Amino acid sequence: MPMYGAQCGFAVWIISLKRGRPHLMKTGAKWALKKRRRLPATGANSPPIWMDGCAWGRIDMDKVKIGIIGLGSFCSSYHIPNLLNRSDVEVTAVCDISQECLDGRNRRLRDSRVFTDYRDMIDPDLIDGVFVSTPNRAHFAPCKLALEHGIPAIVDKPITVTLEDAEELVALSKSQNCILMTAFTRHFMSSTEYVRRQIASGAITPQMLTAVQRKSPVKRGIEDGGMLHRRTIHITDVLPWITGKRVVKVEGKIQYETEQIEETLVDMRLEFEGGLCASLLCIKSCDENQDEVNIYTDKQSYRLERDRLYAIARRDGWQRMENLPEYGNSSDHFVEAIKGNRPDPKAPYADSHSEDGLQALRVVFAMHKAAQTGRVVDV
Numbered sequence: 054m055p056m057y058g059a060q061c062g063f064a065v066w067i068i069s070l071k072r073g074r075p076h077l078m079k080t081g082a083k084w085a086l087k088k089r090r091r092l093p094a095t096g097a098n099s100p101p102i103w104m105d106g107c108a109w110g111r112i113d114m115d116k117v118k119i120g121i122i123g124l125g126s127f128c129s130s131y132h133i134p135n136l137l138n139r140s141d142v143e144v145t146a147v148c149d150i151s152q153e154c155l156d157g158r159n160r161r162l163r164d165s166r167v168f169t170d171y172r173d174m175i176d177p178d179l180i181d182g183v184f185v186s187t188p189n190r191a192h193f194a195p196c197k198l199a200l201e202h203g204i205p206a207i208v209d210k211p212i213t214v215t216l217e218d219a220e221e222l223v224a225l226s227k228s229q230n231c232i233l234m235t236a237f238t239r240h241f242m243s244s245t246e247y248v249r250r251q252i253a254s255g256a257i258t259p260q261m262l263t264a265v266q267r268k269s270p271v272k273r274g275i276e277d278g279g280m281l282h283r284r285t286i287h288i289t290d291v292l293p294w295i296t297g298k299r300v301v302k303v304e305g306k307i308q309y310e311t312e313q314i315e316e317t318l319v320d321m322r323l324e325f326e327g328g329l330c331a332s333l334l335c336i337k338s339c340d341e342n343q344d345e346v347n348i349y350t351d352k353q354s355y356r357l358e359r360d361r362l363y364a365i366a367r368r369d370g371w372q373r374m375e376n377l378p379e380y381g382n383s384s385d386h387f388v389e390a391i392k393g394n395r396p397d398p399k400a401p402y403a404d405s406h407s408e409d410g411l412q413a414l415r416v417v418f419a420m421h422k423a424a425q426t427g428r429v430v431d432v
Contacts, residue, residue: 115141116141116142116143117141117142117143117181117182117388117391117392118142118143118144118145118180118181119136119142119143119144119145119180119181119182119183119184119388120144120145120146120147120148120165120174120180120182120183120184121133121144121147121148121183121184121185121186122148122149122171122183122184122185122186122187122195123148123149123184123185123186123187123188123209124147124149124151124154124155124158124186125154125186125187125188127186127209128184128186128209129159131238131382131384132184132186132236132384133159133162135382135384135385136384136388137159137161139385139388141388141392142388144161144162144165145165145166145179145180146165146166146167146168146174146179146180147162147165147166147167147168148167148168148169148170148171148173148174149169150169150170152169155167155169171194171195171198172198175195175198175199175202175204176202177202177203177204180204181204181205181391182204182205182206182207182232182387182388182391183195183199183204183205183206183207184206184207184384184387185199185206185207185208185209186208186209187209188276188277189211189213189214189276189277189278189282189283190214190276190277192208192209192211192212192213192214192218193213193214193215193218193221193222196208196212196213196222196233197221197222197225199231200222200225200226200229200231200233201225201229203229203231204231205231205232205233205234205387205390205391206231206232206233206234207232207233207234207235207236207383207384207387207403208233208234208235208236208407208410209235209236210235210236210237210286210287210290210410210413211235211278211282211286211410211413211414211417212235212407212410212411212414213414214276214277214278214282216414216415216418219407219410219411219414220411222407223406223407223408223410223411226405226406226407227406232387232390232391232405233405233406233407234383234386234387234390234403234404234405234407234410235290235403235404235407235409235410235413236383236384236387236403237287237290237291237294237383237403237409237410237413238382238383239287239290239291239294239359240291240294240383240401240402240403241380241381241382241383241386241401242359242360242380243360243362243377243378243379243380244357244358244359244360244361244362244377245291245294245295245357245401246378246380246401247362247374247377247378248295248348248355248357248362249294249295249297249401250399251353252295252296252297252350253297256352257350257351257352257353258350258351258352259296259329259348259349259350260329260349260350260351261329261330261331261332261349262292262296262323262329262330262331262332262346262347262348262349263331263332263333263334263346263347263349264288264292264331264332264333264334264345264346264347265333265334265335265343265344265345266280266284266285266288266334266335266336266343266344267335267336267339267341267342267343267344268336268337268338268339268340268341268342268343269283269284269285269335269337270337271283271315275311275312275314275315278314279309279311279314279315279316280315280316280317280319280335280337281316281319281335281417281420281421282417284335284344285319285333285335285417286413286414286417288333288346289323289413289414289416289417290409290410290412290413291346292323292325292331292346293325293409293412293413294409295346295348296325296329298325298326298327298329299325299326299412299432300323300324300325300412300416300419300432301324301325301326301431301432302323302324302429302430302431302432303321303322303323303324303416303419303420303423303429303430303432304321304322304423304428304429304430305319305320305321305322305333305420305423305424306318306319306320306321306424307319307320307321307420307421307424307425313421313425315337316335316337317336317337317338318335318336318337319333319334319335319420320333320334321333321420321423321424323416344358344359345357345358353365356371361373362374362377380400380401381400381401383403386401386402386403387403390405412432415432416432419431419432
């Protein structure tokens with residue numbers, strides 16, 4: 054049995070057509086785009102790649118069959134409920150190296166085929182798409198195998214642990230014309246999308262951003278990366294996503310406890326295109342869990358605490374905004390992409406070659422370089 058995860062590390066859900074996928078790979082049609090234009094490296098607020106006349110996915114599907122690699126806590130609480138809520142999705146296979154996790158899977162998955170080796174289920178005649186929800190260290194291999202077989206893949210953040218692996222997957226996704234998404238959940242949160250639309254419409258102009266994260270315990274060991282990989286990559290993705298501006302420079306300091314991998318304190322300054330700046334503070338060991346982004350603008354300022362949004366009231370401090378519109382989730386977005394359904398041009402999205410996942414990881418590695426050299430580093 055290959056050692057590609059930890060206990061309850063992952064399972065694989067497979068998406069495939071009820072009527073099958075007739076000779077798709079044999080004809081050279083590949084899985085997704087035939088004439089796909091490439092997105093810029095930012096992925097932030099750029100139009101989705103299926104626009105401008107580009108075909109994307111297949112549009113002749115009756116039932117989408119999905120498989121997942123990894124039955125861990127995030128997959129079980131996010132991807133699985135989202136997929137089971139869809140009448141057009143059938144989970145046909147699950148994979149995990151833990152038999153205990155497989156035995157304890159959701160009762161609605163009892164009819165799914167069960168695997169302990171993901172390589173046995175990456176088959177274009179069996180699946181049409183795969184969710185990779187493994188420990189970080191095990192993201193690369195199943196994603197690569199799926200793309201090589203022309204099977205779309207969505208992977209939890211970070212896209213990979215190393216920058217080289219991420220670059221290889223993005224390049225493979227493009228060369229294969231095959232969908233690869235990073236499941237950045239905050240793209241689809243109501244709090245994030247409300248502020249992003251305010252900025253995109255010109256209603257507000259950001260003047261300064263701050264982000265604070267406290268408490269980031271190690272779950273599986275440093276092989277999955279440090280605090281920046283486990284948690285802060287959400288921030289290095291969502292700040293460019295909200296503002297529509299790419300991070301171009303970073304500087305600051307990092308305190309380490311394990312071979313310049315496990316960070317205990319991160320104090321960084323990020324500069325975006327056009328000169329906008331952000332301050333980032335991350336503290337690993339703390340009794341309080343904090344995760345917030347503050348966006349100070351020329352008019353109304355906002356605080357995001359994941360899916361909660363607060364606006365500043367001049368006399369009464371921060372007031373929570375209620376009854377925000379819903380904007381879906383990354384699981385549904387991936388399924389719709391496979392089906393070839395085009396979202397509204399203004400709707401949130403994930404880059405279909407995972408350029409956003411790659412760019413967020415580039416910022417993380419630039420932070421390490423800046424801390425270790427004491428210099429301003431270009432991203």
